[in-house]
Amino acid sequence: MDKNTCLTCTLLLLLVGLLGCSQRTPGNPNLVIIYMDDLGYGDVSAYGSGTLSTPNIDKLASEGLRFTSGYCTSATCTPSRYGMLTGQYPWRNKRAAILAGDAPLLIDPGQPTLPKMLAENGYKTAVIGKWHLGIGDGNVDWNREIELTPNAVGFDYSYVMAATNDRVPTVYVENHKVAGLNPGDPLQVSYKENFKGEPTGRDNPELLKLKWHHGHDCSVWNGISRIGYQKGGKSAMWIDEDMADNFLKRVLNYIEENQNEPFFLYYALQQPHVPRTPHPRFVGATGMGPRGDSIAEGDWCVGQVMAKLKELNLDRNTLVIFSSDNGPVLNDGYYDEAVEKIGGHTPSGPFRGGKYSLFNAGTNVPLITWWPGQIEPGISDALVCQIDFMDSIASYLGLKNTGPDSENVLDALLGKSSVGRTDLVLEASRNVAYRLGDYLMIPPYEGLAVQANVNIETGLGPEYQLYDIGSDRGQVKNLAAEMPGKLNELKDGLAARLGTK
Numbered sequence: 001m002d003k004n005t006c007l008t009c010t011l012l013l014l015l016v017g018l019l020g021c022s023q024r025t026p027g028n029p030n031l032v033i034i035y036m037d038d039l040g041y042g043d044v045s046a047y048g049s050g051t052l053s054t055p056n057i058d059k060l061a062s063e064g065l066r067f068t069s070g071y072c073t074s075a076t077c078t079p080s081r082y083g084m085l086t087g088q089y090p091w092r093n094k095r096a097a098i099l100a101g102d103a104p105l106l107i108d109p110g111q112p113t114l115p116k117m118l119a120e121n122g123y124k125t126a127v128i129g130k131w132h133l134g135i136g137d138g139n140v141d142w143n144r145e146i147e148l149t150p151n152a153v154g155f156d157y158s159y160v161m162a163a164t165n166d167r168v169p170t171v172y173v174e175n176h177k178v179a180g181l182n183p184g185d186p187l188q189v190s191y192k193e194n195f196k197g198e199p200t201g202r203d204n205p206e207l208l209k210l211k212w213h214h215g216h217d218c219s220v221w222n223g224i225s226r227i228g229y230q231k232g233g234k235s236a237m238w239i240d241e242d243m244a245d246n247f248l249k250r251v252l253n254y255i256e257e258n259q260n261e262p263f264f265l266y267y268a269l270q271q272p273h274v275p276r277t278p279h280p281r282f283v284g285a286t287g288m289g290p291r292g293d294s295i296a297e298g299d300w301c302v303g304q305v306m307a308k309l310k311e312l313n314l315d316r317n318t319l320v321i322f323s324s325d326n327g328p329v330l331n332d333g334y335y336d337e338a339v340e341k342i343g344g345h346t347p348s349g350p351f352r353g354g355k356y357s358l359f360n361a362g363t364n365v366p367l368i369t370w371w372p373g374q375i376e377p378g379i380s381d382a383l384v385c386q387i388d389f390m391d392s393i394a395s396y397l398g399l400k401n402t403g404p405d406s407e408n409v410l411d412a413l414l415g416k417s418s419v420g421r422t423d424l425v426l427e428a429s430r431n432v433a434y435r436l437g438d439y440l441m442i443p444p445y446e447g448l449a450v451q452a453n454v455n456i457e458t459g460l461g462p463e464y465q466l467y468d469i470g471s472d473r474g475q476v477k478n479l480a481a482e483m484p485g486k487l488n489e490l491k492d493g494l495a496a497r498l499g500t501k
């Protein structure tokens with residue numbers, strides 16, 4: 001080898017080495033999904049209808065793209081998250097309903113998922129926050145290594161609460177173990193019966209700092225009674241008021257530690273789901289009681305994440321998607337003044353219904369995409385759904401889509417097109433509705449027109465309902481009788497999607 005060839009070889013090797021060190025190319029951006037719990041379309045001030053102020057989410061919206069027809073797949077948590085992470089409609093899975101805290105893992109480890117797709121393509125993947133997609137095999141021993149956690153479906157790091165902040169066990173699970181558990185005080189969980197001698201919200205109201213209104217009358221921890229029973233595990237139990245800071249700390253660490261390689265971070269905040277327990281520094285921030293204050297806390301968390309991305313110069317190489325898992329609810333089971341202090345605020349924005357509802361507010365949620373340099377700031381009316389993240393990201397990365405109901409709406413998500421999906425099946429409590437273009441159809445269903453206690457219109461009724469969401473956002477005028485042709489078109493479309501045609 002002559003001297004020149006040797007020099008060329010050395011330079012080439014150096015170049016290869018450098019490229020190997022940094023996988024940072026525009027071709028594999030980070031993906032951060034910031035996902036709030038029960039946050040309504042009108043709860044975000046950028047959406048322009050409420051009286052709450054969410055300056056950090058608004059900033060994301062003003063620098064990014066704000067969707068007016070951004071949907072989750074379902075009006076409750078578990079099915080929505082299932083749809084987003086698997087790219088499969090939740091109503092295709094019989095078990096995809098609100099899960100108990102000891103329910104087995106809902107996603108089959110063999111099933112394609114968004115995190116798995118990214119992990120298989122060189123991404124670090126993490127979920128921090130609320131999981132609510134089941135843990136274990138249905139017979140979980142919380143005191144041992146748990147095999148079936150988020151790590152079994154594509155996340156290489158997980159730090160989660162198993163279900164919701166109002167369900168036992170009130171502990172964090174980190175990867176395959178309950179964090180901070182003392183073997184001398186084993187944790188036991190039951191959704192069937194109480195453990196002898198343990199206090200409950202039902203029998204021990206004197207222990208409660210937050211009183212239950214409906215449900216939520218089982219085990220008491222931190223002055224709050226929950227759904228389900230637990231015993232032991234005291235050293236591992238969370239303090240609700242510290243939960244936001246605890247998740248956020250891990251989120252910021254994760255970004256810091258993984259800044260040099262592509263990562264997917266699914267940050268699932270618990271706010272403003274019940275029990276609403278903002279940290280004392282947010283108490284009184286909004287004058288709207290714990291619900292408003294916990295939204296203010298969540299908004300602050302969003303600001304902290306954005307500041308970290310900017311501080312590390314990751315903003316030009318990170319796609320951030322902000323959204324919520326279902327529509328809003330005021331009284332979801334505790335006396336926390338959400339109803340009394342709502343004033344002129346409108347959590348559902350211009351839409352009808354809320355959480356649990358087939359009306360539009362159940363699933364038409366805040367949805368914002370942000371990626372400086374790639375996404376032009378603006379507003380988009382394109383119909384997009386969280387179920388589409390999988391195919392859209394696959395398309396960006398040049399991968400094969402594996403989410404069966406996921407559609408490629410990448411151009412809409414990046415603001416390069418105003419066209420999203422043509423249609424979408426929506427779900428609430430295992431009933432479905434159908435959106436085609438601007439029209440939304442709810443088939444006839446038996447059931448209560450207004451959900452007991454929470455006082456939200458369910459959308460259920462004896463007749464077909466057809467609304468033009470484009471011109472009648474509040475779903476005031478049922479067009480089913482006067483537009484039989486359109487109604488038939490939607491009936492056929494839904495039947496085709498359900499496979500009943």
Ligand code: NG6
Pocket residue numbers: 037038076077078098132164166214215216227273274326332333
């Ligand atoms: C309901 C709970 C509600 C909430 C919801 C799940 C009662 C009476 N109500 O069963 O408080 O926990 O489940 O919310 O127990 S979700 O956002 O996780 O879907």
Ligand code: CA
Pocket residue numbers: 037038076077273325326
């Ligand atoms: Ca929810």
